[in-house]
Amino acid sequence: MVLELYLDLLSQPCRAIYIFAKKNGIPFQMHTVELRKGEHLSDAFAQVNPMKKVPAMKDNDFTLSESVAILLYLMHKYKVPDHWYPQELQARARVDEYLAWQHTTLRRSCLRALWHKVMLPVFLGEQVPSEMLATTLAELDMNLQVLEDKFLQDKAFLVGSHISLADLVAITEVMHPVGGGCPVFEGRPKLAAWYHRVEAAVGKDLFREAHEVILNAKDSPPANLIIKQKLMPGVLAMIQ
Amino acid sequence: MGLELYLDLMSQPCRAVYIFAKKNDIPFQLRTIELLKGQHYTDDFAQVNPLRKVPALKDGDFNLAESVAILLYLSRKYKAPDHWYPQDLQARARVDEYLSWQHTALRNCCTRAMWQKMMFPKYLGHSVPPEMLAATLAELDRCLQMLEDKFLRDQAYLTGSCISVADLVAITELMHPVSAGCKIFESRPKLEAWRQRVEAAVGEKLFQEAHAVVLKAKDMPPLMDPTLKKNLMLSLQYLLH
Numbered sequence A: 001m002v003l004e005l006y007l008d009l010l011s012q013p014c015r016a017i018y019i020f021a022k023k024n025g026i027p028f029q030m031h032t033v034e035l036r037k038g039e040h041l042s043d044a045f046a047q048v049n050p051m052k053k054v055p056a057m058k059d060n061d062f063t064l065s066e067s068v069a070i071l072l073y074l075m076h077k078y079k080v081p082d083h084w085y086p087q088e089l090q091a092r093a094r095v096d097e098y099l100a101w102q103h104t105t106l107r108r109s110c111l112r113a114l115w116h117k118v119m120l121p122v123f124l125g126e127q128v129p130s131e132m133l134a135t136t137l138a139e140l141d142m143n144l145q146v147l148e149d150k151f152l153q154d155k156a157f158l159v160g161s162h163i164s165l166a167d168l169v170a171i172t173e174v175m176h177p178v179g180g181g182c183p184v185f186e187g188r189p190k191l192a193a194w195y196h197r198v199e200a201a202v203g204k205d206l207f208r209e210a211h212e213v214i215l216n217a218k219d220s221p222p223a224n225l226i227i228k229q230k231l232m233p234g235v236l237a238m239i240q
Numbered sequence B: 001m002g003l004e005l006y007l008d009l010m011s012q013p014c015r016a017v018y019i020f021a022k023k024n025d026i027p028f029q030l031r032t033i034e035l036l037k038g039q040h041y042t043d044d045f046a047q048v049n050p051l052r053k054v055p056a057l058k059d060g061d062f063n064l065a066e067s068v069a070i071l072l073y074l075s076r077k078y079k080a081p082d083h084w085y086p087q088d089l090q091a092r093a094r095v096d097e098y099l100s101w102q103h104t105a106l107r108n109c110c111t112r113a114m115w116q117k118m119m120f121p122k123y124l125g126h127s128v129p130p131e132m133l134a135a136t137l138a139e140l141d142r143c144l145q146m147l148e149d150k151f152l153r154d155q156a157y158l159t160g161s162c163i164s165v166a167d168l169v170a171i172t173e174l175m176h177p178v179s180a181g182c183k184i185f186e187s188r189p190k191l192e193a194w195r196q197r198v199e200a201a202v203g204e205k206l207f208q209e210a211h212a213v214v215l216k217a218k219d220m221p222p223l224m225d226p227t228l229k230k231n232l233m234l235s236l237q238y239l240l241h
Helices: A012-023 A043-048 A067-078 A089-104 A106-123 A130-152 A165-179 A189-202 A204-215 A225-238 B012-023 B043-048 B067-077 B089-104 B106-123 B130-152 B165-179 B189-202 B204-215 B226-235
Strands: A003-007 A028-032 A056-059 A062-065 B003-007 B029-032 B056-059 B062-065
Touching (some): A003 A012, A012 A106, A012 A165, A012 A204, A067 A165, A089 A106, A089 A165, A106 A165, A130 A165, A130 A189, B003 B012, B012 B165, B012 B204, B043 B056, B062 B067, B067 B165, B089 B106, B106 B130, B106 B165, B130 B165, B130 B189, B165 B189, B165 B204, B189 B204
Parallel strands (some): A003 A028, B003 B029
Antiparallel strands (some): A003 A056, A056 A062
């Protein structure tokens, strides 16, 4: 049985896994779990991931959740080029450092920026107070500054001169507010240059393919009342 | 200059790093950074970790932040026994899965529970609305249930039959609400049995040593210094939402 990946490319961590698997020629069966239709809440999907979240992976009998764990599993199992997660002790520690830091910082503010700016009003018909949106965007700004100053600095990629898992995880996060219409790269030439390098390293076609869904997120048809009621508690918990 | 670990044993991730280093006889110089005194905001410490957080590691010229990264670095550099972070693909994936999940789940509710129940009212003289505390404790309860049902299940340890860094990270989190008087193990015999196993595997003496500071937190007199108080309230606002 070929590796199965349960993804919705609306989700940042799903995009990172999609790009990684495709870029490294890892054969997999794609199962799309449409978040906007509440498919992650189904009993069938709970068999794959009782946490009811994407991404999720199934390798024969072995199921795994959490994008960082899945990326590392794929990395180890399929023996991808070293630069993705370098063997060298300090370089690897830098990747680990980024992957740990991002959970509660960039990840959170990218998610909130997309949902406060676009998804809550457009998809769920919920107006977001302008002060809340302003606070969210300010936080995003602060985290982008840390990304530049602490992680990227004057390097080509986040942990050195080659692309790694850290760059994949970061770029897919940053594309979230981009999908929401936030001018993330405006006034940030260093970050914009990094973005172009990452896109080139991934390959423009693959990059575009992975980001088609998020770049159309603002055109999400409004959810009907039933779906809205189903999704709201999870959404609120997610963006808390 | 050898390995330096910048820690405050008030902090859960610092305790995990401390226990791991001591248990594996990793020689290090302990640099205590007292969070409640705002020592993480000094310019000196910013040289070590510009993110101004503990734990932080300095190994010669190499500085590293983030407890998970530090634990993995130490485990690799000092060749800790395999069970801490197994080579086996699936066993390792389970540890990675836990280490990833906990950032936004258990970590979050353990910190909130401890601060809302104890530190804000007793140390900072700021009472927390009962509904907020109730919601936080309910969330903690849900997380504990997930810890039992999804991770621990019928295993001896979180990711299998041996202790790993996942157990260290988890137990040090759980001691946070324990220090605030939350009786989290009382109605959870499975979790209590796991706690005893982890404590025995770590060694009772080391476990107590690592937790001495946080377990005494409830006896700390209220903070009087108005500047420190104001700064702490500001930086910890996020724990009240």
